Amino acid sequence: MxxxxxxxxxEPAAREPEQAEKLVxxxxxxxxxxxxxxxxxxxxxxxxxxxxxxxxxxxGLFPLVKNDVRITGENWMQRxxxxxxxGGTEHLKLSKxxxxxxxxxxxxxxxxxxxxxxxxxxxxMARELGVKLVPCQMTMDLLGLTRDDLxxxxxxxxGATTALAEAQGAITLFI
Amino acid sequence: MxxxxxxxxxEPAAREPEQAEKLVxxxxxxxxxxxxxxxxxxxxxxxxxxxxxxxxxxxGLFPLVKNDVRITGENWMQRxxxxxxxGGTEHLKLSKxxxxxxxxxxxxxxxxxxxxxxxxxxxxMARELGVKLVPCQMTMDLLGLTRDDLxxxxxxxxGATTALAEAQGAITLFI
Amino acid sequence: MxxxxxxxxxEPAAREPEQAEKLVxxxxxxxxxxxxxxxxxxxxxxxxxxxxxxxxxxxGLFPLVKNDVRITGENWMQRxxxxxxxGGTEHLKLSKxxxxxxxxxxxxxxxxxxxxxxxxxxxxMARELGVKLVPCQMTMDLLGLTRDDLxxxxxxxxGATTALAEAQGAITLFI
Numbered sequence: 001m002x003x004x005x006x007x008x009x010x011e012p013a014a015r016e017p018e019q020a021e022k023l024v025x026x027x028x029x030x031x032x033x034x035x036x037x038x039x040x041x042x043x044x045x046x047x048x049x050x051x052x053x054x055x056x057x058x059x060g061l062f063p064l065v066k067n068d069v070r071i072t073g074e075n076w077m078q079r080x081x082x083x084x085x086x087g088g089t090e091h092l093k094l095s096k097x098x099x100x101x102x103x104x105x106x107x108x109x110x111x112x113x114x115x116x117x118x119x120x121x122x123x124x125m126a127r128e129l130g131v132k133l134v135p136c137q138m139t140m141d142l143l144g145l146t147r148d149d150l151x152x153x154x155x156x157x158x159g160a161t162t163a164l165a166e167a168q169g170a171i172t173l174f175i
Numbered sequence: 176m177x178x179x180x181x182x183x184x185x186e187p188a189a190r191e192p193e194q195a196e197k198l199v200x201x202x203x204x205x206x207x208x209x210x211x212x213x214x215x216x217x218x219x220x221x222x223x224x225x226x227x228x229x230x231x232x233x234x235g236l237f238p239l240v241k242n243d244v245r246i247t248g249e250n251w252m253q254r255x256x257x258x259x260x261x262g263g264t265e266h267l268k269l270s271k272x273x274x275x276x277x278x279x280x281x282x283x284x285x286x287x288x289x290x291x292x293x294x295x296x297x298x299x300m301a302r303e304l305g306v307k308l309v310p311c312q313m314t315m316d317l318l319g320l321t322r323d324d325l326x327x328x329x330x331x332x333x334g335a336t337t338a339l340a341e342a343q344g345a346i347t348l349f350i
Numbered sequence: 351m352x353x354x355x356x357x358x359x360x361e362p363a364a365r366e367p368e369q370a371e372k373l374v375x376x377x378x379x380x381x382x383x384x385x386x387x388x389x390x391x392x393x394x395x396x397x398x399x400x401x402x403x404x405x406x407x408x409x410g411l412f413p414l415v416k417n418d419v420r421i422t423g424e425n426w427m428q429r430x431x432x433x434x435x436x437g438g439t440e441h442l443k444l445s446k447x448x449x450x451x452x453x454x455x456x457x458x459x460x461x462x463x464x465x466x467x468x469x470x471x472x473x474x475m476a477r478e479l480g481v482k483l484v485p486c487q488m489t490m491d492l493l494g495l496t497r498d499d500l501x502x503x504x505x506x507x508x509g510a511t512t513a514l515a516e517a518q519g520a521i522t523l524f525i
Contacts, residue, residue: 057212058208160216173522174524348523
């Protein structure tokens with residue numbers, strides 16, 4: 001935070017960890033065109049030295065599902081939902097102009113041609129840069145997702161209290 | 176704000192009310208899957224002791240309509256809009272996979288089975304916890320909504336200036 | 351920021367520009383009902399004296415296209431996309447209930463009747479009030495948009511690093 005610049009007289013030892021520059025993203029959307037800004041902002045923030053946390057909730061949890069897991073859930077409702085909304089970074093759809101996948105394919109090709117990293121590459125980069133990727137426990141329960149359905153390298157599942165505690169003093173975005 | 180922790184030497188008397196931890200949500204969406212995080216974050220924030228304000232604007236105003244009010248508006252355009260997009264916490268739709276209500280019903284049943292409070296329960300809880308629920312005056316004018324169409328326990332309708340003044344120094348989310 | 355109020359003993363000379371009240375909006379959506387809050391909040395923030403920046407990215411870039419430019423892009427994919435999603439403030443659609451333009455026309459008429467400025471008026475107002483309107487360079491590359499396709503009075507195209515640097519200590523909203 002800029003408070004470091006603002007108070008030159010305060011000695012470094014007095015600085016609590018809370019003073020660090022932080023970025024907290026509430027990733028609610030599971031769609032390709034929202035996962036992109038989520039992960040681009042998260043990796044950029046981390047590369048800039050900000051403590052970066054992404055709290056994946058609701059539809060936002062689907063991109064954290066392993067790409068090779070087909071059906072998730074413990075009951076027919078959850079299983080049906082996962083069939084219609086397959087998880088994993090390789091199965092994301094555009095929020096509009098998806099056209100049964102044609103729009104998505106086009107957007108991915110354009111991205112590739114212009115050197116924009118894929119969601120999977122960005123997810124890997126985020127983990128390497130130390131971005132804290134936190135799955136929402138309540139959503140996991142709701143959708144019947146187990147820790148085994150999700151990719152490696154995530155933080156412990158947590159709830160809104162954890163996310164809001166982290167968000168105080170941070171750049172906060174709900175995507 | 177964490178500034179309280181950061182500067183232990185400042186004596187309490189110097190702390191202005193602005194220093195309190197705050198959460199300000201701009202609730203733009205009127206859909207079930209967005210009303211949920213709005214109210215879960217708002218009630219969690221308030222329970223954590225944060226001064227919490229939700230500014231309901233545009234589609235976000237519909238969940239504040241009384242559940243037993245069927246048609247709102249002063250002219251045919253506003254009335255038509257309210258017919259197609261019925262207000263009230265009991266009539267919220269999913270932003271996707273709603274399937275004429277089947278998706279919504281499923282999601283509500285899953286929520287019930289996993290102990291997630293309903294939007295109505297969360298709205299009641301928010302009021303009890305002292306969350307400031309502020310309807311956007313401009314949207315009320317635009318949609319022809321009167322104060323009588325809306326539930327009790329709300330703050331006075333206000334505008335963007337009020338919302339932004341409240342947002343300074345707060346965790347801010349546009350949902 | 352409220353820090354000015356919090357620390358009356360600090361002399362003005364010690365205040366860095368970073369301490370100013372700031373508003374930074376990440377404008378991701380190009381739809382009428384999202385462009386409205388983006389520009390209403392931006393102009394209100396600027397009128398309140400906040401340093402205001404809007405970073406237009408992804409679909410959010412389309413409202414910055416000149417109203418008289420019909421097709422943009424350098425290859426068939428980009429051109430097809432621009433055909434289906436025409437840019438410019440005069441061609442924005444509602445995110446829902448657009449009904450092939452009927453919903454949009456209705457909403458615009460209601461806005462006119464209730465003294466709500468049009469997106470074009472708000473865009474002009476934003477530039478007059480000194481709101482920094484920043485197009486996202488990466489999105490321009492992705493969509494094949496050139497600087498000539500976009501309206502006048504914008505800042506230099508920039509990326510996520512610039513946007514996040516600006517966002518530190520600001521009210522931040524992802525719309």
